[in-house]
Amino acid sequence: MSAPALAGESAVGRLASAPRRPQLDRGGIAVEVWLRVQASLVYAFLYLPIAIVVVFSFNANSLATIWTGFSVNWYPTALANSVVQNALANSFIVAIPNAILATLFGTMAALGLQRVPRRVRIVFDAVTYVSIIIPEIVIALATLVLYATGFGFIEDTFGIKLRFGHVTIIAAHMLFNTSLVLLLVRARLSGMDRTLVEASADLFATPWRTFRQITFPQLLPGIMAGFLLAFTFSFDDYVITTFTSGPGSSTLPLWVFGQVKRSVSPETNAVATIMLLFTLAMLFVGQFLLLRNSRRTQGRGGAGMAGMIAEQR
């Protein structure tokens, strides 16, 4: 309450949070250096291919693999290409509704699961995890088979002819994304202080007002993280999209792959680089929002998006 008391608290906090590193002898230093070199090599391995794509998107030569000089011309060329424009539009037409719907359904499911008895919840949790680790190709094939038989059945009985297109891609992407959002929001919910809800009821708020004023704001970081991850997943997905797209609904990743089959051009690299930057920007925004929010909500999820995901055990 008084200023000295405050100062005292923070001083104690600082002492406690700064453990001294142990002194190393020469052998210890050698080991330390070697471990750091190893780690650097691992990171180089991870990012080398990406670095090459980015570098070669600035290649003046039209053959992507032979460096002849620096040029930024491939970017305007790519963006002026009507096929690229179309694919980009398709990517957004798929990714945005997918992210919105997955976030909505995932959040609803998470809230519904909250009051369910423990034993039932464990079953649903298991189902959720499994749906996330099922190989993508299996989901792709399964949805394709479902669509094909389902559409055939509908045509036979009702005479309505359904076609593959944006809607089929969105629905297939949502299989994975809804589970993802569900997990993120569940983590947030279970980390939430239950007494906040009780305090709200104690202060005359009806259950609905408590949800609106307390629970929802507390969940928002999780919901946002879910939305952004769902968007980026959908935006760059190839496997499920190829299986479930129809004529005219090709997304950017499909176009890139189509290009690569002929020859890798710097134009393709430029498109890949644009996608990379866009995805990173989304992640950055998400991380920023989460960190800003987590300070307000008792420091939970302090590591932002990565923390949210890591909290899933």
Place this chain on the structure above:
Amino acid sequence: MTIAAPSPSPEAPLGGRAAHDVEIVDVTKRFGSVVAVDRMNLRIANGAFYSFLGPSGCGKTTTLRMIAGFEQPTSGEIMLAGQPVAGIPPYRRNVNTVFQHYALFPHMDVIQNVGYGLRQRNVGRTEELERAGRALELVRLTGYEHRRTWELSGGQQQRVALARALVNQPTVLLLDEPLGALDLKLRKEMQLELKALQQEVGITFVYVTHDQEEALTMSDVIIVMNEGRILQEGSPTELYERPVDTFVANFIGVSNPIKGKVTAFDAATHRAEIESAGGLRIAGVVTDRAARPAAGTEVTVAVRPERLRVDAAGTPEPEGSGWVSVPGRIEQGTYLGEQTEYRIATDVVGELIVRRQNAAGAAQHVGPGDAVVVRWQEEANLVLVD
């Protein structure tokens, strides 16, 4: 300060407040096979400071949660301001709680937290800000309106929680070990402040604690609980000077137990004569007014350490009648600042703990190993029938 002058609550019958803010009638609460609260009967009068005192797990929180509406009694009835409240959810009870870890809303600033209850009741914006401002003034947090709650120290968060509850002028304010998370010095300060605050606003406080000193410092009435039952209800003085059984005698303060058997009991004066296991004959008042111990009943005579005096062996008995003298030897003397605590081994009644004020001129040259006489007046004997 007008903010929390008790106003008729919505539930109060016409013509003013009921005589009791809370009535607990034969309430039992079970969780599966655990009986958390066992046939409790209690009436809480207007405007006083009540404390539930008892060891951890004795059912204090459960009782509070039933009053607030977070738990429903398994059987029995709770009345608030004279009206039964069975089935009425917390948000429709005119009761507010200060939670142990404050439960401040982290996404709202201080003034938004304090005005939360008023907003739910659709008090206008101007009135909300005005009343919340006055509540902050009451807890001396003016100027902190737009601070984030997590930027505040523990004591300040505590005050915000208090203001957030008091601003609604509840019929009763429930406090569940609200000082538990604070350090000792701050806790002492807050105890006095809470007591002063309660007297200022006149709202009935129902306070839960396992700390006897805290209860003694603040309460008008202490309710001692153990294993879901009320053992004794009374003022701090009453509990200290007339505990009904050994649990209360040991929970509130320290006492020297002397085991013995009743040899005679006088129902008119409610006094008993006792012969201790070591052959000491003493007399004292039976604290439990309902008890009528027959001759031969096993009892415990409790004597508070500060009622005992230590004299060097051979010192003549002081003037006046009714002195009990027991010879012994000092085993240990512990200097505690304002007082010294002696552990004294006696043949007649075993080990005795004596506390003596270190007042000016009180210095007596007794130390470990010395032969001494422990003396006390008979009126200090508390005869406990369990």
